Amino acid sequence: MIELIDLTKEYPGATVTAVDKINLTIHEGETIALLGPSGCGKTSTLNMIVGLEKPTSGDIKVKGRSIIDVPIEKRGIGLVFQDYAVFTSMTVEGNLSFGLEMKNAPKDKIKQTVQKTAALLGLSDKLKLKASKLSGSELQRVAIGRTLAIEPSILLLDEPLSNLEAEARLAMRQELRRLRQELGLTIIYVTHDQVEALSLADRIAIMNFGRLIEVEKTSVIVENPADVLVAQFLGSPPMNVLKGYFHKIDGVLYFRQSGVDFRLSGARLPNEVEEGSKFFYFLGLKPEDLSLGPQGSDSHKSLIEAPISGLERRGYDSVLSFNVKGIELKCEVDSAQNPKLGSKKALFINPENIVIFNRSGRRMDKRLLIS
């Protein structure tokens, strides 16, 4: 188990705090993804855990013991770099045995470990090759193998797949999943690619501006993000977010953002949610929950009517964009519907599917009720 307690990193001369009081507990054998845009403090966090950087304040505990003052090589933490950082002047074998050699391990143990690691990563027939002759994904394997050979209790991966081509990336992703199952390692995985995070991690920790915004099980976080920032970040395309207030016209509930009224036909507010321009909310509408109707049919029940302003075909699905006076909505539909750019459509949504966030961006437990 590894605990980050109020972990903070400030760089001298920098105006923003790189890592701002992060609290996170990672359980034994768990894979957690640190997900966030570039410059959000992911890599700094990783460097502090591994020992390449000293935290400004806060603590890191492994199995209940602080490791802040433990020298880097005694922490038992392995790090795989984004650019692999393989020693290209050595052979694959030299790379795999490096960590053990530095620890002055007995020769036969080194040999045994190298064989085992090479077999695990499918490098057995490449042991004698110079590392400079390897392809990207092979280098990645060597980098991972080199780290695994010292048998770390925790494995940190810093954007391990982002330098690979799409195909190699897919294969490597499966490989990582297999390794995780076979070795039962605790893995902290840094990425800005949510697909990677979603497909590999048990839990996802979302970071932005050095802060931890949300930590949640992977299965939950996309469906039901606890924070509006996460909602805007996760998913492809991410959730549509409206910012405004509820009000009623002739007994029908509307949500108004900068003068545009979105009709919430047949819905009523739960007790905790207030109506009126003083009460500011965020509404999250998942693109896949929005559906199209032809103009005119039941349009008095539609959320809004708008022309299709953008169209992106993704095989079976298409992502449509609607621009309503500067507010963009995205909607995912079956490509078989054959939407046409510019044609005016009515958008529908089941009000029960709308996620409500309070004014500080936290998700509310209540949803709209159907009257």
Added chain:
Amino acid sequence: MSSLAASAPLDIQEPAEGQRPSLSSSEPNLRKPPGHQGRFFTVPGQIVSLIVLITPLLVALYMSFTDWSPTRSSLKAAAFVGLENYKELLIYDNRFLEAILRTLLLALICLSLEFVLGLSLAVLFLRNFRGKSFLFSAFLTPMMVLPVVVGYTFWMLFQSNGPINQILTLIGLGAIEWFKSPALAFSAVVITEVWHWTPLFFLILLSGLNNVPENPIRAAVILGASPRRLFWKVVFPMLRPVITVAFVIRAMEIIKIFDEVFLLTRGGPGSSTESISLYIYKLAFNDFQLAYGAAAAFIVLTASLIMVHFLLMPVREQLLDKGR
């Protein structure tokens, strides 16, 4: 909108049509000359430079096959002796062979010292300390001094009653007659040369060290490498191409060493510090054996070409392989 649409068929159409093909075809038109006919314009220049560069070499090569001496006859009248000069040099001329070995020994000693000193200085300069930029400039200064000035200065320093001997006397070691014994005269040349050219090694190695990627070093640190093993197992192999290039550049220079030796010892005492260039110089300008000197020069040229080739061999791949 309407005016554009109306005028387009009338007066815009022609220039528009004329323009479009010319836009797409004008680029190749502009680019073609340098690609094709263009290269012919360089022919006169090439011919001139060929004449200027190659002719003297060819004349010298021809000269090396004759027994020409400018005091006796013209080159045209000189007798063609074939490989006689080469045979004489390689088999019988002990002074020539000794000069070659001596120059190689000088290169070996100087390059080793310069490398060790240059590398140590470069490693020290990886850290930040006060006065770093001043010291950096100071350390580079010797390299910029004219060889003649260096030779003259050290000649003065090494005089029997010069500053170096004064310091040696002061600390109780006694004065040394630098230029009277072969070994001491050779040491004086080594000291001068090392002082003069260590900065080049320092400069090249420092830039090499600064360009070593950070992550492999970090990876090695995480894997538990001690500073010493980190340097020898990870950093040094990455520096190898740079080190080799530094060695090649310096080896080329030191094989040609002339100025310092000429000003310090004139090759003496006897011929005990005579470098290959100095010997060839003496052949040509003291003995007027120009043909014989030319043959010696060609032997040295061929030998240094072969040497550089072998020096570069281990890192050729690394140097040419830009991909990684």
